[in-house]
Amino acid sequence: MSPSQFFKCLSDDTRLRCVTLLQKEGKLCVCELTAALALSQPKISRHLASLRQYGLLQDSREGQWVYYQINPKLPDWTSPLLKNALAAVESTELFKSDLERLQQMDNRPDTVMCC
Amino acid sequence: MSPSQFFKCLSDDTRLRCVTLLQKEGKLCVCELTAALALSQPKISRHLASLRQYGLLQDSREGQWVYYQINPKLPDWTSPLLKNALAAVESTELFKSDLERLQQMDNRPDTVMCC
DNA sequence: TCTTAATATTCGAATAAGCATATATCAAGA
DNA sequence: TCTTGATATATGCTTATTCGAATATTAAGA
Numbered sequence: 001m002s003p004s005q006f007f008k009c010l011s012d013d014t015r016l017r018c019v020t021l022l023q024k025e026g027k028l029c030v031c032e033l034t035a036a037l038a039l040s041q042p043k044i045s046r047h048l049a050s051l052r053q054y055g056l057l058q059d060s061r062e063g064q065w066v067y068y069q070i071n072p073k074l075p076d077w078t079s080p081l082l083k084n085a086l087a088a089v090e091s092t093e094l095f096k097s098d099l100e101r102l103q104q105m106d107n108r109p110d111t112v113m114c115c
Numbered sequence: 116m117s118p119s120q121f122f123k124c125l126s127d128d129t130r131l132r133c134v135t136l137l138q139k140e141g142k143l144c145v146c147e148l149t150a151a152l153a154l155s156q157p158k159i160s161r162h163l164a165s166l167r168q169y170g171l172l173q174d175s176r177e178g179q180w181v182y183y184q185i186n187p188k189l190p191d192w193t194s195p196l197l198k199n200a201l202a203a204v205e206s207t208e209l210f211k212s213d214l215e216r217l218q219q220m221d222n223r224p225d226t227v228m229c230c
Numbered sequence: 231t232c233t234t235a236a237t238a239t240t241c242g243a244a245t246a247a248g249c250a251t252a253t254a255t256c257a258a259g260a
Numbered sequence: 261t262c263t264t265g266a267t268a269t270a271t272g273c274t275t276a277t278t279c280g281a282a283t284a285t286t287a288a289g290a
Contacts, residue, residue: 003203004128011123012278030237043279045238064236064287077203084199088118088192109236127248145267158249160268179257179266224266 001055006078009056010085014039015047017098019056020089022070023082024099029065029109036102065109116170121193124171125200129154130162132213134171135204137185138197139214144180144224151217180224 010016018033028036034044048068051057058071070082089095125131133148143151149159163183166172173186185197204210 002128003200003207004126004131006203007122007131007200008126011119011126013117013119014278016119016122031235034236040280041237042239042281045236046278049238061237061287066237077199077206080199081196081203084192084195085118085122088121088196091192092118129248146265155250156267157251157269161248164268176257176267181267 001075001078003077005054006056006081009051009054012047013094014043015051016085016089017095018044018047018068019051019070019082020086020095021098021102022057022068023086024090025102027067027069028102029062029067031065032102032105032108033068035105036098038097038101116190116193118192120169121171121196124166124169127162128209129158130166131200131204132210133159133162133183134166134185134197135201135210136213136217137172137183138201139205140217142182142184143217144177144182146180147217147220147223148183150220151213153212153216 010019014037017037021033021036022028030041030045030048033048034041037044048057048059052059052068055071056074057068060067060069074082125134129152132152136148136151137143145156145160145163148163149156152159163172163174167174167183170186171189172183173188175182175184189197
């Protein structure tokens with residue numbers, strides 16, 4: 001992935017919010033991201049797919065759920081950018097609402113499926 | 116400027132190369148950027164105008180020449196990101212060529228106009 | 231197998247981006 | 261004022277992006 005492609009991944013609010021949440025939470029499934037961002041499922045899914053195609057995210061299926069996380073095999077130059085992007089987005093109202101909706105979500109798969 | 120708008124500014128190769136050169140050189144006029152990137156003048160000018168409209172760049176006319184530089188009044192969260200972007204782009208072949216063409220440019224206004 | 235929840239994909243439409251070419255503006259100097 | 265070099269903008273076109281709505285797929289459980 002080239003630098004400009006990396007920035008293109010973060011150039012859309014929906015994608016940037018997903019990537020930021022994933023940095024903060026580690027691993028989230030599509031329904032959690034859908035609830036957190038309060039957007040339609042196809043919209044979230046489409047953006048996650050494009051982030052995966054660029055190599056920024058990695059997906060893994062666990063039963064019914066598909067989890068996404070930041071691809072651990074990204075080139076070195078991306079880490080500081082991701083870290084500073086997180087810092088920039090974290091303080092926005094938009095992102096605070098995302099986090100709040102995520103925490104207040106009912107039936108989060110992690111808590112339901114355990115053991 | 117929102118974070119996603121900031122990233123959109125850097126999501127195009129032409130714009131990213133301009134911003135990177137400007138970070139490295141401080142201040143360049145349109146003809147220098149045109150020579151460095153080896154692209155058409157209208158193309159460069161259009162992208163510079165959009166970077167200016169987003170507030171990422173600042174322009175200043177000095178006689179015939181219009182100089183562009185990184186806007187010194189950017190929000191704080193942009194500085195580390197710009198620094199990271201510079202580091203990421205600097206090592207690319209594309210950018211090395213840009214720098215080389217700039218250094219080998221004839222009649223650079225800075226050198227010609229002095230005193 | 232039937233159903234349901236989760237996720238992905240397709241389709242068509244609207245909008246935005248990007249480009250090359252041509253032309254306009256602006257400043258300096260003859 | 262005329263010309264020239266530097267820069268900006270307009271035009272017409274093509275391609276990308278984004279979206280909502282509908283539909284397909286997948287996995288789990290009854």
